[in-house]
Amino acid sequence: MNIVVVLKHIPSVADELPVRGNQVDFDSVDFVLNEWDEQSLEQAALIKEALGGTVTAIGVDVIGELDNLLHLALAKGADRAVKIAADDAGADSHRQAKWLSEAIRPMAPDLVLVGVQASNDIDGQLGPLLAAYLDLPYIGVVSSIEVQDGTALMNKEFAGGFGARYSVRLPFVAGVQVAPKPPRYAPVSKIRQIAQTAKIEVLEPSGEADSGLVFRKVAPPVVSGHAEMIEGSPKEIAARLVALLKERGLA
Amino acid sequence: MLSSIEKVVFVIVALIALGVSFHGFWMIVFTVRQGRPAPELKNIPGSLLRAAWRVLLQQTIFRARPALSAVHLALFFGLITYAFVNLFDVLEGFVAGFDLTYGGRHMTAIFLPSGVVNAFNLISDLMSGALLVAIVVFLVRRFGVRDRRLQFREQVLLHPKVRAGAQHTDSLIVGVFVIMHVTAHLLTQAFRLTEGPDPFMPLASLLNAWLGPSEVGMHVAWWVSLGWVLFILAYIPPSKHTHFFLAPINLGLAKQTPRGQLDPAIPLKVIQGQTFEPGAKHIYDLAWTRLLDAYACVQCNRCQDVCPAHAYGRPLSPAALEVNKRYLLKDATFGGRLQVLQQPLTETAISPEAVWSCTTCYACVRVCPVGNEPMADIVDIRRRLIVDGAPLDSGVQSALQSLATNGNWMGKSKRLRGRWAKEMDFPIKNALEEPVEYLWFVGDTASFDERVIPNTKMTARVFYQAGLDFGILYQHESNAGNDVRRVGEEGLFEQLVERNLQVFGQAQFQRIVTTDPHSLNTLKNEYPQFGGAFEVKHYTAVLVKLFEEGRLKVKKPLDHYKVTFHDPCYLGRYNGGFAAPRRLLNLLGVEFHEMPRNCENSFCCGAGGGQIWMSKVAPGERPAENRIREALSTLEKFPNGKKQLFIVTCPKDMIMYSDAVKTTGSEGRIEVRDLIQLVAEAIGIEEAQVVAIAA
Numbered sequence: 001m002n003i004v005v006v007l008k009h010i011p012s013v014a015d016e017l018p019v020r021g022n023q024v025d026f027d028s029v030d031f032v033l034n035e036w037d038e039q040s041l042e043q044a045a046l047i048k049e050a051l052g053g054t055v056t057a058i059g060v061d062v063i064g065e066l067d068n069l070l071h072l073a074l075a076k077g078a079d080r081a082v083k084i085a086a087d088d089a090g091a092d093s094h095r096q097a098k099w100l101s102e103a104i105r106p107m108a109p110d111l112v113l114v115g116v117q118a119s120n121d122i123d124g125q126l127g128p129l130l131a132a133y134l135d136l137p138y139i140g141v142v143s144s145i146e147v148q149d150g151t152a153l154m155n156k157e158f159a160g161g162f163g164a165r166y167s168v169r170l171p172f173v174a175g176v177q178v179a180p181k182p183p184r185y186a187p188v189s190k191i192r193q194i195a196q197t198a199k200i201e202v203l204e205p206s207g208e209a210d211s212g213l214v215f216r217k218v219a220p221p222v223v224s225g226h227a228e229m230i231e232g233s234p235k236e237i238a239a240r241l242v243a244l245l246k247e248r249g250l251a
Numbered sequence: 252m253l254s255s256i257e258k259v260v261f262v263i264v265a266l267i268a269l270g271v272s273f274h275g276f277w278m279i280v281f282t283v284r285q286g287r288p289a290p291e292l293k294n295i296p297g298s299l300l301r302a303a304w305r306v307l308l309q310q311t312i313f314r315a316r317p318a319l320s321a322v323h324l325a326l327f328f329g330l331i332t333y334a335f336v337n338l339f340d341v342l343e344g345f346v347a348g349f350d351l352t353y354g355g356r357h358m359t360a361i362f363l364p365s366g367v368v369n370a371f372n373l374i375s376d377l378m379s380g381a382l383l384v385a386i387v388v389f390l391v392r393r394f395g396v397r398d399r400r401l402q403f404r405e406q407v408l409l410h411p412k413v414r415a416g417a418q419h420t421d422s423l424i425v426g427v428f429v430i431m432h433v434t435a436h437l438l439t440q441a442f443r444l445t446e447g448p449d450p451f452m453p454l455a456s457l458l459n460a461w462l463g464p465s466e467v468g469m470h471v472a473w474w475v476s477l478g479w480v481l482f483i484l485a486y487i488p489p490s491k492h493t494h495f496f497l498a499p500i501n502l503g504l505a506k507q508t509p510r511g512q513l514d515p516a517i518p519l520k521v522i523q524g525q526t527f528e529p530g531a532k533h534i535y536d537l538a539w540t541r542l543l544d545a546y547a548c549v550q551c552n553r554c555q556d557v558c559p560a561h562a563y564g565r566p567l568s569p570a571a572l573e574v575n576k577r578y579l580l581k582d583a584t585f586g587g588r589l590q591v592l593q594q595p596l597t598e599t600a601i602s603p604e605a606v607w608s609c610t611t612c613y614a615c616v617r618v619c620p621v622g623n624e625p626m627a628d629i630v631d632i633r634r635r636l637i638v639d640g641a642p643l644d645s646g647v648q649s650a651l652q653s654l655a656t657n658g659n660w661m662g663k664s665k666r667l668r669g670r671w672a673k674e675m676d677f678p679i680k681n682a683l684e685e686p687v688e689y690l691w692f693v694g695d696t697a698s699f700d701e702r703v704i705p706n707t708k709m710t711a712r713v714f715y716q717a718g719l720d721f722g723i724l725y726q727h728e729s730n731a732g733n734d735v736r737r738v739g740e741e742g743l744f745e746q747l748v749e750r751n752l753q754v755f756g757q758a759q760f761q762r763i764v765t766t767d768p769h770s771l772n773t774l775k776n777e778y779p780q781f782g783g784a785f786e787v788k789h790y791t792a793v794l795v796k797l798f799e800e801g802r803l804k805v806k807k808p809l810d811h812y813k814v815t816f817h818d819p820c821y822l823g824r825y826n827g828g829f830a831a832p833r834r835l836l837n838l839l840g841v842e843f844h845e846m847p848r849n850c851e852n853s854f855c856c857g858a859g860g861g862q863i864w865m866s867k868v869a870p871g872e873r874p875a876e877n878r879i880r881e882a883l884s885t886l887e888k889f890p891n892g893k894k895q896l897f898i899v900t901c902p903k904d905m906i907m908y909s910d911a912v913k914t915t916g917s918e919g920r921i922e923v924r925d926l927i928q929l930v931a932e933a934i935g936i937e938e939a940q941v942v943a944i945a946a
Contacts, residue, residue: 014657014664030664032656185648187637188655189529189742 001053001147004109005044005078006100006130007069008034009062010120022215026063026089033069036115042179044113045077047147053110058082058103060096060205062089071195075186082201093118093126098209100126101133109171111152116141116175127175129209139168140175252469253344261344261477268481275488275585279497279546282584286539287527288518292507302503302622311502311620314851315553319392322385329382329433330495336375336436337480344473352443354451369451376440376452379433386429393422400552406566408602410578418550418574421491428483435476438462442469489585491577494549498621501547504540505622510613511776511825514538514627516634516741529741530634532595534579537628544623545576554615554625559855564871565608567601569615569625575600576628596632606632607644610874611737611860612820617851633739646866651740658729658750659695660864668698669725671707677715680722686759687722689714689793692774694767695730696902702909703902706925710766710790713931717802719793721764727754733773733821738861745781752783762786764793766927768821768828768901769859775826789822791831791900794930798838806935808840813893814929815844815882817908818853819901832900832926839933842893846878846885854878856907863903875911883921895921898929 011017011024012032018025044055057073059066061083070081084099091099104112112134117124124140131138145154147170156164157177168174230237245251253261292298305311309327312320342349348359355368392398403409441458442465448456462468487493508514516529518538531537554569555561561568579599582588597603609629616624637643643651650660657665672679682690691714697707714721732747763785765771775787797803816836822828829850836843848854857874879897886895897912899905908923 012664014662016664028666030657182645182648184640185637185643185651187640187742188740188746189638192742192746 001047001051002108002110003044003047003053003055004104004107004112005037005041005055005057005073006112006114006126007037007041007057007059007066007073008096008115008118008120008126009059009066009069010034010118013119017220019218019220022218023090024218031063031065033072034115034118034120036117036176038115038183039179040113040115040174040176041073041076041078042181042183043145043176044111045184046180047111047145048077051147054079056080056082056107056109058084058100060084060086060088060091060099062086062091067195067200070200071191071198072186074194074198075191076184080201081198082203084203084205086205088205092211092213093121093123094129094209094211097126097129097133098207099205101130102206103203104130105134111145111147111170112136112173113145113176114173116177124175127173131173134173137168137172138175139166139172141177142166142174143176143178144180145174145176252347252473257470257474258345264478265481268485271485272488275485276496278584279488279493282580283539283542283546285535286537286542287535288520288522289538289540290506290508290514290518291520292504292540295504298505298507299500299503302499302505306499306502311622314620315556315618322388325381325385326389326429329378329385332375332378333382333433333436335371336378337477339371340436340439340473340477344477350443352440352452353446353449372449372451373453376437376454379437380454382429382433386426386433389422390426393419400556401550403555403568403571404561404564404566407568407571408566408575408600408605409571410575410599412578413571413574417578418491424486424490425483425492428479432476432479432483435472435479438472439469439476442466442472489581491548491550493546494621497543498547498549501540501543502620502622504543506540506616506624506627509776510616511772511821512780513630513736513777515780516631528635529638530636530739531628531631532635532639534576534592534596534600536635537576537631541624541628542576542580544621544625545573545580547621548573548577548623549621550574550577551620553618553620554623557614557618557852557854559610559612559614559857559874559877560605560608562854562872562877563608563857563869563874565605565869567605567608569629572601572605572625572628573623596628597636601629601632603636603641606636607647607865608862608869609860610820610855610857610862612855613824614820614852614855617824630737630739633737634741635739637739637741644865644867647738647861647864650861650864651735651738651743654730654735654747655743658747659699660730661695661699663699665726667726668693668728669723671698671704672711672723672725675708675711679711681725682722682758682760683724683727683754685722688720688761689722689764689788690755690758690760690762691721691723692731692763692765692767692770692787693723693728694765694770694902696906697766698728700902700906703905706902706905706927707766709925709931709936710927712936713794713803713927713934716934716936717797719797719802722758722760724754724758729754731767731770731773733769733777734859734861734863736773736777737859738864748778748781748783752778752781755783755785762788764788764790766790766900766902766925768819768826769903772821772825789826789828789831789900791822791828791835791926794926795831795834795838798835803930803934805838805840805933807933809929809933810840810842811893812896812929813842813844813886813889813891814896814898815846815885816849816898816900817846817856817878817882817904818850819899819904820853820855820859822900823853824851832898835926835930836898839929841896841929842889842891844885844889846881848881854881856901856904858903858907863907873911873914875907876915879908879911879915879917879921883917886921896929897921897923898926899923900926 009031012030018028048055055078057070057078066083114127128138141157142154145152150170152168154166156166230240309324346360350357351368354365355363437455440455444459445464517527552570579591582591606629616626653662654660680687697703729747729750732744736744771787771789855874882897
């Protein structure tokens with residue numbers, strides 16, 4: 001099994017996002033690993049543990065600090081680490097997908113795992129775009145991937161609480177929602193040891209792509225309106241609720 | 252007295268018994284040496300002598316259970332006396348004309364003044380009585396009233412032999428030995444009294460009056476008495492009664508570094524060619540001194556009594572850990588079952604759930620009369636579990652991940668660390684930009700937790716009002732790593748230490764002050780090992796100084812409060828900071844009542860050692876709830892209508908106890924306040940009362 005896991009370095013939402021001009025002020029925000037990528041990384045490690053093979057962690061180095069994430073990936077079971085040195089903090093999923101596809105194609109992967117979405121773009125497009133560029137099938141919002149004889153079985157989630165079980169022939173690209181187990185903890189001693197010895201392959205971004213979208217204005221959401229707290233006995237609260245619903249023509 | 256045949260038989264039996272005993276002890280030495288190198292022990296003869304003195308005074312045992320300790324004292328001095336008694340019994344058997352009865356009147360062999368002989372006879376006679384009483388008390392306690400403190404809970408992991416009651420068998424054998432041996436000795440003396448009662452041998456005389464003198468009886472009793480000694484010598488090495496000999500030695504080889512300094516995860520002194528994984532998976536991964544712990548332990552369970560996790564109903568018993576270690580080593584040494592040593596400690600000595608319930612409060616180590624460190628074993632086991640990638644509690648895992656990326660465990664951005672300071676109406680210096688006298692190490696909870704920030708601000712205001720020259724590191728401070736180290740993440744701890752030391756190096760300050768006892772502990776006791784030796788003070792000590800220098804003055808004494816005070820583990824038991832908070836309470840004029848468990852014997856809030864990060868909450872009365880009930884019963888003994896306060900000096904305590912007041916339904920009866928709130932109120936800072944944690 002030759003598995004490729006895509007890691008996305010994105011601004012941390014623990015921060016209040018500072019805005020400069022019409023973009024996030026990337027210089028004054030911490031970058032973290034996209035949380036869904038932690039799931040796809042764990043999924044990759046589990047498949048490797050079950051079947052053997054290699055896991056390659058790859059990502060676009062948007063701010064020059066991707067090494068930390070790649071070391072983490074190596075500590076969690078990846079065998080090979082590749083970064084695309086782009087230095088483009090605002091690179092969107094379209095651009096990243098193009099660059100990634102150029103880098104991944106020569107690897108001839110059996111399986112490419114991406115996080116189903118990332119909390120910067122929240123468009124869930126990286127996986128589908130990557131699949132299109134690689135000319136591979138894509139399946140998103142999946143969990144619990146099991147590989148057997150060139151075919152992978154997995155669960156896919158649909159809206160409304162529905163799920164389905166899919167069987168997909170390798171190779172393909174999957175957008176991982178959740179791994180069957182919580183992502184493992186990588187002890188810092190191990191990460192530091194890896195940081196001292198690991199070799200990270202560096203690639204230059206190749207290819208051009210663009211979403212065609214232009215930011216007109218970026219601003220924090222404006223707070224408007226307030227919740228009304230209804231107080232009183234359960235009876236009084238119920239009466240007030242009914243009155244409100246009637247008032248607004250909802251009942 | 253003995254016939255030649257008897258003498259020959261005795262010498263042969265004695266040589267065999269001593270040979271078996273010596274072999275047993277040699278095996279123990281061999282086993283203990285299999286452990287890892289321990290941190291260097293300095294002046295071993297000196298500390299052994301000190302330990303001998305403490306044992307002689309029975310000092311360490313009186314830390315708990317005073318009545319039973321008095322019984323132990325009787326047993327101890329009884330057995331010491333009997334060492335001489337047995338020596339003289341052998342002399343009486345072997346040396347013709349050696350006779351101690353009647354003040355040595357018939358002594359023809361070795362001359363001893365009759366005063367000395369009479370004194371010895373009286374002491375040994377009375378000690379025989381004391382020994383019999385003491386051993387009967389202990390036997391009744393174990394087998395009659397079945398003291399629950401000597402038992403283990405169902406869910407505690409126990410070696411199968413312990414579960415089957417092997418400890419009790421051991422105790423019974425020694426109990427029977429003491430009774431038979433002492434009685435037989437008394438009978439030997441009784442049968443020896445041919446001229447009526449000896450006033451210096453009251454018990455023997457009593458038996459003599461009943462049984463009369465007897466040559467045959469004397470021989471039989473002598474053989475029973477001394478025969479038991481030979482048996483017991485051979486029996487001791489594989490039994491828990493190695494305690495007799497190894498407890499004083501273990502006490503002499505006990506931890507010499509500060510309580511707040513954990514042993515390194517990998518031995519510092521490595522013999523060439525040896526490599527070690529961090530922490531402990533198997534029993535021989537423990538330092539040799541901690542293998543010796545198991546032989547010193549007499550399995551009294553005092554550590555279990557004081558363990559907050561045990562009180563909470565968790566499956567942790569520090570005593571069971573030592574007992575299990577003992578039986579594992581015994582399996583290997585005397586049972587030839589070496590394969591048990593290849594099983595992980597988490598399967599044979601302590602369950603993973605128990606490992607993860609320890610709060611690292613140090614109560615078990617503090618109370619142990621023989622200097623054992625079960626807590627240190629637990630931390631070593633955690634260290635290896637982390638390195639081996641064992642499953643972690645999800646809360647602990649996300650705390651550690653956040654610590655690695657953000658330098659705090661709350662998942663907050665670094666930049667928000669100094670936000671509270673920017674909200675003050677006076678500037679707080681950045682110690683990286685200008686020199687300060689006090690570098691205030693704020694800590695995570697005090698920096699980020701909305702419930703504690705009001706106290707942080709109040710501390711800043713009091714410092715400011717006193718004209719203290721202080722500054723903080725704003726976003727450049729990282730968690731000090733105390734609890735990270737105790738949860739077993741040694742690599743992350745080292746990383747945090749490096750980050751902080753780098754920042755400290757760029758700041759100009761003379762000393763460090765902190766409100767957080769956990770930060771205080773590691774900064775003071777562990778950072779020096781990484782090249783950062785600083786004077787570190789708790790804010791309570793700084794406040795005392797400010798009052799003494801007249802820079803703070805009590806404007807209105809707080810005599811309308813009735814308070815009790817909780818000693819935080821990492822301020823009190825770990826670092827001896829008992830006096831300053833009490834001195835402050837005294838200065839402020841509150842009515843102060845001490846809880847039964849105070850100072851060294853304080854009871855942990857349950858947050859330490861990473862417990863505050865745990866996502867799962869076990870059922871049962873949590874330690875903090877137990878403590879609030881203790882406070883209430885302390886304060887409510889003095890009904891006078893004053894407002895009842897539970898005073899804390901640790902940010903984590905503020906959270907734990909405010910929560911416990913609610914969960915025990917004690918609102919309105921008691922309120923949790925940080926000492927700084929009282930100080931602020933007393934020195935006339937207006938909003939002091941307002942900042943109590945909002946319900």
